[in-house]
Amino acid sequence: MTQLALVIDLNVCVGCHACVTNCKEWNTSGEAGPMVDQNPYGKDPTGTFFNRVQTFEVGEFPNTETVHFPKSCLHCEDPPCVPVCPTGASYKRKEDGIVLVDYDKCIGCKYCSWACPYGAREVDEHQKVMKKCTLCVDRIYDPKMTEEERRPACVRACPTSARLFGDIHDPESEVSLAIREAGGYQLMPEWGTSPANHYLPRRKIKLRIRHDEIERADNPLKIDGLLPKPDKAEPSLDDVTSW
Amino acid sequence: MHPAFSVIFLTTLIGVGQGLFLALFTVESYAAFDLLPRQSSAFYATGSVIALLFLVGGLIASFFHLGRPERAWRSATQWRTSWLSREVIVLPAFMGTVFLYGAAHWLDINPVFAQLPTGAPVNVTAVLGTIGTVLAFALFVCTGMIYACLRFLREWHTPLTVINYILLGGASGFTLAAGFAALQAPDLVRFFAGWAALITAVGLVSRGASLLRNARLKPRSTLQSAIGIKHPHIVQTTQGAMGGSFNTREFFHGGTANLLRSLKWWFLIGAFLAPMLILGLAMFEGEGDLPLLLVAFAIQYLGLLAERWYFFAQANHPQNLYYQSVA
Numbered sequence: 001m002t003q004l005a006l007v008i009d010l011n012v013c014v015g016c017h018a019c020v021t022n023c024k025e026w027n028t029s030g031e032a033g034p035m036v037d038q039n040p041y042g043k044d045p046t047g048t049f050f051n052r053v054q055t056f057e058v059g060e061f062p063n064t065e066t067v068h069f070p071k072s073c074l075h076c077e078d079p080p081c082v083p084v085c086p087t088g089a090s091y092k093r094k095e096d097g098i099v100l101v102d103y104d105k106c107i108g109c110k111y112c113s114w115a116c117p118y119g120a121r122e123v124d125e126h127q128k129v130m131k132k133c134t135l136c137v138d139r140i141y142d143p144k145m146t147e148e149e150r151r152p153a154c155v156r157a158c159p160t161s162a163r164l165f166g167d168i169h170d171p172e173s174e175v176s177l178a179i180r181e182a183g184g185y186q187l188m189p190e191w192g193t194s195p196a197n198h199y200l201p202r203r204k205i206k207l208r209i210r211h212d213e214i215e216r217a218d219n220p221l222k223i224d225g226l227l228p229k230p231d232k233a234e235p236s237l238d239d240v241t242s243w
Numbered sequence: 244m245h246p247a248f249s250v251i252f253l254t255t256l257i258g259v260g261q262g263l264f265l266a267l268f269t270v271e272s273y274a275a276f277d278l279l280p281r282q283s284s285a286f287y288a289t290g291s292v293i294a295l296l297f298l299v300g301g302l303i304a305s306f307f308h309l310g311r312p313e314r315a316w317r318s319a320t321q322w323r324t325s326w327l328s329r330e331v332i333v334l335p336a337f338m339g340t341v342f343l344y345g346a347a348h349w350l351d352i353n354p355v356f357a358q359l360p361t362g363a364p365v366n367v368t369a370v371l372g373t374i375g376t377v378l379a380f381a382l383f384v385c386t387g388m389i390y391a392c393l394r395f396l397r398e399w400h401t402p403l404t405v406i407n408y409i410l411l412g413g414a415s416g417f418t419l420a421a422g423f424a425a426l427q428a429p430d431l432v433r434f435f436a437g438w439a440a441l442i443t444a445v446g447l448v449s450r451g452a453s454l455l456r457n458a459r460l461k462p463r464s465t466l467q468s469a470i471g472i473k474h475p476h477i478v479q480t481t482q483g484a485m486g487g488s489f490n491t492r493e494f495f496h497g498g499t500a501n502l503l504r505s506l507k508w509w510f511l512i513g514a515f516l517a518p519m520l521i522l523g524l525a526m527f528e529g530e531g532d533l534p535l536l537l538v539a540f541a542i543q544y545l546g547l548l549a550e551r552w553y554f555f556a557q558a559n560h561p562q563n564l565y566y567q568s569v570a
Contacts, residue, residue, distance in 0.1 A: 010472075020483065044486030052483030054565060056466075058474045069470050071483075071565060084392070086318035086328035105317055108310020111327050113493060114244070117395045117464065119562025122489040128310030185471045188464050188561065191395050199471055 003077060003097035004135055005168045005196035006155070007175045007184055008070050011203045012162040015053055015068030022157030023051040023072075023133075030138050032103055036126035048124045050133040051154055067202065070163070072154070073120040073133035074187060074195030075099050081112040081121065090130070097169075097196060098137055103129045117191050135165075168196055244396070245493050246555035249308035254386055255415070255547045256301035257334065258408065261379040262416015263294040263423070264341050266435060268372035275363045279434065284348040286427050287368070291345025293423060294416075298338045326392055330385035337378040344371040383409040390554075397460050398558040403453040410446035411514065411547055417442055418518055418543050421525065422536035433526050436536070440522040443543070447515040450550070454507065457557060464561040479567040490566050496556035506553050513546025 027050055028035040037047030051072040058065045075092075079099050082090045089105035090112050092098070101112075101121075106129035113121040113130060121132045136152035139145065149156070155163045166175035175198070178184055184198035215222070267290040273279040306312040321328040347353055347367050355364040387405030394400050417439035424431040466477045482491075496503070521539035525532055 017483075039486065046484065046486040046488055048489065049484070052488075054479065054483045055481040056470060056472070057478045057480050058472055058476070060476050066480075067470070067472060080394075083321075083324035084327065086321050086325045086331060087314070088317075088321050105314070106311065107314045107318055109308060109318070109327065110310075110493060111325075111389070113489070114396070114560070115393055117561040119490045119494065119560075119565055123310065123493070125489075187471060188468050190463050190468055191561075201471065 001097070001169055002095065002167045003075075003169045003196050004140070004166070005075055005097075005175060005198065006072070006135070006152070007164040007166075007168075007178050007198045007200060009162045009164070009178070009182070009200040010067060010069065011200060012160045013053075013068045013070060014160055014162075015055055015066075016159065017053050018157040018159060019070055019154035019163060020049060020051050020053055022153045024049060026136060026139065026153035027134070032134075032138075033124075033127055035124060035131065038125055048122045048131050050122075050131065065202070070154075071118070071120070072197070073099060073135075074118060074193075074197040075133075075135065077194040077196055078192065080191070080193055081116045084111050084115040086111065096167075098135050099132070100134055100137065101130050101132060103127065103131070106130050117188055117193065118195075140165075168198070244555045244558045244560060245496055246552040247308055249304050249306075251548055251551040251555070252304035253301045253308070254408070255544065255551055256297045256304060257382065257386070258412025258547070259415045259419055259544065260294045260297035260301065260341070261337070261382055262413040263290060263297065263419050264337075264344075264375055264416070265379055265413060266417045266420035266438070267291065267294070268344075268376055269438070270431060270434070271368065271372055273434075275369060276361065280430060282428055282431070284351050284353075288345045288349035289427060290420070290423055291341050291348065293419070295338060295341050295345065298334070298341065302334065302338070326385055326388040330382065330389060333378055333382045333385050337375065337382050340371060340375040340378055344368060344375055347371060380409065383412055390558075395464070395561050396558045397463065398457045399554075401453065401456060403449055403456065406449050407446065407453060410442055410449055411550065414439055414443040414446045414514075414518075415540070415543050415547055418522065418536070418540045421522065422533060422540050425525075425533040425536050429530050432530070432536070436522045436525045440519050440526070443515055443519050443522070447511070447519075450515070451511075462559070462561070464564060466564050469561070469564040479565075482566050482568060488566075490562060494560045494563055494566070498556060503553065503556055506549055506556075510546050510549035510553055513542055514550045515546070517546070518543040 024035060035048045037045060039045050051070060054069045054071060056067045056069055058067055075098055079092055082092050082099065086109065087105045087107055089102045091100060093100060108123060108128045108130065110123060121130050124131045139152065140150050142150060151165050155165045164175050164178055166173040168175050168179065170176060178200060179198045182200045184200050186195045186198060267287055270279055270282060271287065274281045306315065309315060318328055318331045322332055353366045353368050355366045357365045359365060384405055387408035390399040391401060391404040417435055421432055421435035421439055424435050467473055518539045521535060525536055
């Protein structure tokens with residue numbers, strides 16, 4: 001069974017918000033209706049977004065590190081928001097595992113947002129229904145688009161390729177490989193929601209060189225130059241062997 | 244959580260309605276076994292009308308919670324999985340039963356079906372009352388489970404939530420019944436006031452137990468598990484929105500810590516201690532002091548409004564970990 005998901009590489013994300021703006025642009029122009037902002041140019045601009053990039057500071061000065069953290073619906077494999085919905089507007093698609101809201105059935109009771117530990121759902125104050133990331137379900141199956149274009153808007157926008165998209169149930173997919181080989185993890189695993197979206201951790205590239213690899217044990221006096229030739233009678237297997 | 248007044252009024256008003264209906268049918272059952280004097284049908288009919296008014300008030304309040312109230316009928320469809328859907332079915336069923344119960348008394352259509360071995364008659368209102376009692380408790384369970392089933396809202400995820408809804412609704416309903424009896428059946432004031440004081444006292448114990456439990460809760464989710472970075476010192480610098488979002492409005496109560504602390508004592512006094520005192524006083528007076536009992540009900544109801552506000556405000560949603568700094 002297919003489970004489409006995003007894999008977000010925190011090691012690469014630069015926090016540019018391109019995914020946020022492209023997500024908003026694509027999803028506000030779709031058939032599902034606009035994602036209207038309130039007070040967009042005023043003092044406290046607010047509105048509905050499917051995707052947010054948050055920033056965290058890890059550590060204490062001077063040993064701090066800034067981590068940009070994109071957050072959208074994680075399309076849990078066991079989504080707690082779906083069974084609580086009284087109208088059936090919230091559902092998880094069997095064929096590809098995308099969690100969706102039917103905006104024509106939603107009564108705007110907000111109960112599903114209470115049932116989501118990640119705060120992935122946001123009410124649209126204009127349409128008065130619950131909205132959330134659709135994994136660009138209206139893009140990824142569009143036959144009019146090229147293969148390259150049939151990916152979520154956020155993935156297309158990312159300038160550093162921090163966002164991967166694919167089927168995490170296919171062990172050979174790009175996302176499965178990334179999860180397996182780069183230590184992909186889930187958010188808040190303690191609730192057993194089994195989020196489909198995974199995050200790749202920050203990774204430091206470190207060359208581990210032992211001391212004796214810098215200072216040659218066979219040159220304790222650090223004298224550069226040709227090493228004395230061993231006696232021809234002396235058996236040797238290392239690279240100083242001269243014959 | 245942000246306490247929505249629609250839900251606060253819904254849960255408190257239907258609680259009073261359910262409690263009042265249970266009080267009425269308790270008297271009718273006692274009377275059937277000659278443990279209490281029989282009451283006129285007007286007493287039950289008027290009581291049912293009052294209970295129905297509270298239930299209708301709660302139902303109206305609930306619509307203010309919905310973004311799309313015109314689609315509310317859809318919410319009855321997912322009763323297999325959703326406690327909210329179950330409540331949507333049980334509430335009108337209970338209201339209909341209370342209506343029929345009141346109507347049967349009002350029109351005096353009350354044929355006896357059968358007789359219990361003890362000789363007590365089984366009539367229409369006894370059957371309707373029994374169905375109503377089952378539905379009243381079912382409604383309490385549905386209302387409580389809406390909150391208790393959310394496992395990561397740990398302040399709510401306890402059987403005490405359901406028990407509190409039953410006891411607090413029952414207590415306020417019996418207190419109102421005592422006031423109603425002072426008006427229509429003064430000989431029942433002592434009975435109702437006694438039960439109201441008792442249920443209020445048990446409610447104090449169970450609500451106190453949930454307060455103690457919640458004070459000792461340790462959050463299971465941390466910022467570390469929320470973003471998956473294992474460092475003891477993580478500070479959020481931005482949350483991706485400058486003017487706040489649905490997430491900052493819906494999941495934070497917006498009051499100060501001081502308000503929360505003081506409100507706890509106010510509702511313990513208002514919903515429990517003061518009504519118990521007044522009800523005890525009313526029991527001593529015996530004959531029913533209508534203004535006094537109405538004051539007891541008003542104080543208890545206001546106390547319950549504060550209790551419900553606190554119930555929501557105290558619940559700390561794990562999503563708040565992602566929304567600690569507006570920038």
